[in-house]
Structure formats: structure tokens, C-alpha cells
Amino acid sequence: MRFIVDQQVEDIEMPENLKLNTFLQEFHSDCTHSECRFGFYGFAFGQSPFPVPKLIQDALIKNVNKGQYAAVPGVPQLRNAISKYNKHYFGIDVAPERIYVGPGTKELIFNLLEILHGTVILPTPAWLGYLPQIRFLKKNFHMLPSRANGKIAPNDLKRLALRLQDRQKILILNNPHNPTGMLYNKSELEEIADVCRELNITVISDEIYAQTTYDFSKFVSMGKIYPEGTFVTNGLSKSHAAGGYRLGYVVFPQHAVDLKAQFKKILATEYTAVSTPIQYAAIAGFEISHEMDEYFKITRNIHKIMGEYTYNRLTAIDGIKATKPEATFYLLADFNAYSPELQTAKITTSQKLSEALIVHPYHTAIVGGDSLVLERTDFSARIAYVDYDGAKVYDAYQKQTPKTHSERIEFVQNNAPKIVAGLTMLEKFFEALKKDAVDELMLLKNNMRIPN
Ligand SMILES: Cc1ncc(COP(=O)(O)O)c(C=O)c1O
Numbered sequence: 001m002r003f004i005v006d007q008q009v010e011d012i013e014m015p016e017n018l019k020l021n022t023f024l025q026e027f028h029s030d031c032t033h034s035e036c037r038f039g040f041y042g043f044a045f046g047q048s049p050f051p052v053p054k055l056i057q058d059a060l061i062k063n064v065n066k067g068q069y070a071a072v073p074g075v076p077q078l079r080n081a082i083s084k085y086n087k088h089y090f091g092i093d094v095a096p097e098r099i100y101v102g103p104g105t106k107e108l109i110f111n112l113l114e115i116l117h118g119t120v121i122l123p124t125p126a127w128l129g130y131l132p133q134i135r136f137l138k139k140n141f142h143m144l145p146s147r148a149n150g151k152i153a154p155n156d157l158k159r160l161a162l163r164l165q166d167r168q169k170i171l172i173l174n175n176p177h178n179p180t181g182m183l184y185n186k187s188e189l190e191e192i193a194d195v196c197r198e199l200n201i202t203v204i205s206d207e208i209y210a211q212t213t214y215d216f217s218k219f220v221s222m223g224k225i226y227p228e229g230t231f232v233t234n235g236l237s238k239s240h241a242a243g244g245y246r247l248g249y250v251v252f253p254q255h256a257v258d259l260k261a262q263f264k265k266i267l268a269t270e271y272t273a274v275s276t277p278i279q280y281a282a283i284a285g286f287e288i289s290h291e292m293d294e295y296f297k298i299t300r301n302i303h304k305i306m307g308e309y310t311y312n313r314l315t316a317i318d319g320i321k322a323t324k325p326e327a328t329f330y331l332l333a334d335f336n337a338y339s340p341e342l343q344t345a346k347i348t349t350s351q352k353l354s355e356a357l358i359v360h361p362y363h364t365a366i367v368g369g370d371s372l373v374l375e376r377t378d379f380s381a382r383i384a385y386v387d388y389d390g391a392k393v394y395d396a397y398q399k400q401t402p403k404t405h406s407e408r409i410e411f412v413q414n415n416a417p418k419i420v421a422g423l424t425m426l427e428k429f430f431e432a433l434k435k436d437a438v439d440e441l442m443l444l445k446n447n448m449r450i451p452n
Pocket residue numbers: 046103104105106107127129174178206208234235236237243246247248
């Protein structure tokens with residue numbers, strides 16, 4: 001039997017995260033070197049390494065018997081808890097009726113793109129999840145390159161939006177930002193909001209990393225700045241280390257009554273509701289409690305320590321620049337200073353750079369530039385600093401909280417040996433690259449002296 005796949009599906013590319021998975025698996029089965037058996041230094045996958053908070057686990061166990069379908073927008077207690085959570089942590093007053101629960105923010109963003117008419121404005125670099133969705137839905141889209149600090153400039157947004165003919169535009173704002181780890185401040189958001197108001201731009205503000213903001217008092221939600229035009233998405237995946245639970249939520253803009261009915265139709269058509277026991281478990285994660293508050297504080301501090309260490313070691317390598325993360329567990333490293341040496345080594349694209357790093361002797365996995373919606377020839381890469389045993393590190397932090405700079409370095413060295421070793425591999429790779437390029441140059445010079 002031969003099955004014919006729908007053309008619409010055939011036409012879309014494999015999402016980058018799946019490509020990455022396949023690529024790493026292929027590498028594993030291909031490499032015969034004995035040292036490859038340990039796996040690789042994982043700077044590629046963006047997953048929180050910590051255990052799911054105990055009170056969420058307990059609540060899940062307690063609610064396993066809940067076999068009934070839940071209401072489409074989510075169980076009322078959960079929407080209530082999310083409403084209070086938003087008030088407590090993000091200072092936004094949202095009635096539970098403005099909150100819709102779905103199986104992860106990825107799906108909810110897709111659903112929003114389904115119901116919202118308009119051209120999508122996608123700031124780059126970007127999380128690798130948005131573009132396949134935009135393409136699948138055949139939406140018009142335009143990239144909006146960020147400035148060197150990883151943020152979009154309001155003037156650039158304005159210039160682009162003025163060129164677009166659509167009555168409505170949709171800006172996907174990701175704050176805090178994957179892959180750079182940067183954070184917009186209040187006045188930057190206000191300036192973006194001014195442009196959005198003026199030019200009828202709807203914002204999908206993906207704030208899945210909000211709770212990871214290292215200095216949490218600095219986080220400002222776009223839902224607060226532009227409440228009439230922003231859909232805020234957030235969930236359990238990063239802050240509660242429960243990506244596998246598949247639970248996210250969207251806060252609808254104020255007064256979006258008609259739209260909510262349309263959205264409900266889409267959810268009911270596609271998945272009815274999120275698994276009921278998971279929704280009850282999530283209540284425990286969103287209710288305000290000392291335990292959750294401690295969990296957020298500890299995990300964001302550990303991310304900060306790992307980020308600081310990774311940033312310092314990377315930028316100590318001659319010529320390498322990186323964004324200094326203020327949130328998330330990523331930074332964007334810029335290896336473009338090595339472009340001539342990379343070309344000499346026949347590494348002409350960021351994909352080739354990822355391949356060169358994953359093979360023996362480096363065994364280091366990174367996410368290259370084109371997966372981040374950058375040019376194929378842009379040698380930038382996302383470095384995720386989560387390759388450690390989250391449960392052990394969490395305990396170690398509680399037992400002895402590192403305070404000084406040198407204690408923080410020691411903490412990483414003692415608790416995240418794969419991050420330490422992976423960074424050493426990156427150092428070695430670029431050292432060798434430089435040396436090989438010099439050797440090649442010498443060879444070329446010597447050859448030129450040889451009379452024919
Ligand atoms: C920026 C960003 N948005 C959304 C998601 C997806 O989150 P969820 O698990 O809620 O679908 C991720 C996950 O990597 C992400 O990095």
C-alpha cells in the first residue's frame with residue numbers, strides 16, 4: 001500500500017528541533033570511536049534540567065482518577081490560579097475569563113496564528129519553533145532583524161510595518177528571548193507598543209521564560225504595556241521544568257470578546273481540552289506558595305550562575321563575542337570573527353560548523369545560525385547551558401549557596417562538568433582552526449616559493 005501525503009505537509013520542511021534530533025542520532029550511530037560512547041556535550045537542547053516541583057507531582061498523583069473531559073478553555077480552578085499567578089508575579093490584572101489553557105504554548109501560538117488574519121513580523125534571530133508554523137499556515141511573513149543587542153528597534157518595526165499592505169500585522173515578540181537570553185525593559189516595550197498602536201499591530205508576546213529572569217524585578221510583561229493588543233503566552237514548560245506535561249496558557253487582550261468565541265471553536269475542533277489530571281496538577285504550580293517561590297528563586301539563580309560562567313569562558317576565547325544573558329538558559333555566541341579560518345577549513349555554513357563540532361574529537365552539540373532564522377553563512381550559534389543533573393545541582397545549591405564570584409565558578413566546576421568540558425572543547429576547536437589556517441597559509445607561501 002502506498003500512501004499519498006497531502007501536498008501541504010510535503011511542502012513544509014522538518015522543524016529544526018526534529019532535524020537536530022535526527023542529526024545527533026545519526027552522528028551517534030556513525031561514530032565508531034571509543035570516546036564517542038559517552039554521548040556529547042549538549043549545548044543544543046533547550047530543556048530545563050530540574051525535577052518537576054514535588055507539589056505538582058503530588059497533585060498529579062492525587063488527580064489521576066479524573067477521567068472526564070475538561071471544559072475547552074481549561075478547568076475553572078486552573079484559570080483562577082493562573083489569574084492570581086499573573087497578578088502576583090507579573091502585576092497584570094487578568095480575569096480568569098481572559099485565560100485559555102492549551103497543550104503547550106507552541107500549540108497555542110499556532111492556534112493564534114490560525115485565527116488571526118494578517119502578515120506576521122518575525123524578529124530574528126528567533127526560536128526555531130515559529131517559522132515552520134508560519135509556513136504551514138501559508139501566512140505572509142517578514143523577518144525583522146534585531147540590532148546587535150538582540151532587540152528590535154521600534155523604528156525598524158515602524159519602517160517595515162509601513163511597507164506592509166495588510167490591515168492587520170502580527171508581531172511575534174519573544175521576551176525574554178530565546179536564543180539570546182536578552183530582556184526588554186519597560187521603556188523599550190513602551191516604544192514598541194506605541195508603534196503597534198499607531199500601525200494596528202497585534203502582538204503575540206511569548207513570555208515562556210519570564211520566570212527565569214535572573215533579576216526578576218526587571219521583568220515586564222507586554223500584557224501590561226499594551227493590554228488592548230497583546231496575547232501573552234506562558235506555561236509550565238520552562239519555569240516549572242515540565243515541558244512534557246504539555247500545558248500552556250494564553251492571556252487574551254482586554255475586550256477581545258468576539259475573538260474568544262472564535263478561538264474556542266478552534267480549540268474544540270482540534271483538541272477539546274488539555275488532559276484533565278495535568279490541569280489539576282498545574283493548579284499546584286500556579287497557586288502562590290512558598291515552595292514554588294523558592295523553586296523559582298533557586299532555579300533562576302542556578303541558570304544565572306551557569307550563564308555567567310558560560311559567557312565568561314566563551315568571550316575569553318580570542319575573537320568570540322556573545323550576548324550576555326539576563327534570563328533563560330541560552331546565549332547567542334558569535335563566531336564570525338573566525339569566518340576566514342572556517343572558510344579555509346571548508347566550513348562554509350553554520351550547519352557545517354555544527355557538524356564539525358559534533359564529530360570526534362569535539363563531541364559538542366550546538367544549534368547553528370540557520371536553525372535560528374539567521375543566514376546560513378552566519379556563524380552564530382545558540383549555546384544552552386543546561387547539560388547537568390538538575391536534581392543534584394538543586395540540592396547542592398540548597399546545601400551551600402555560592403555567593404562570591406570564585407564560589408560560583410567552583411560551583412559550576414563541581415556540579416556541571418559537562419558544561420566545563422564542552423567549553424574546553426570549543427576553545428580547542430577554535431585554537432585548532434586558527435593553527436590549521438596558519439599552517440595552510442605557510443604551506444601556500446612555501447609552495448609559492450617552489451620554482452616550477
Ligand atoms: C521561545 C519558546 N517559545 C515556546 C516554546 C514552547 O513551549 P511549550 O512547551 O509551552 O510548547 C519554547 C520551547 O523551547 C521556546 O523556547
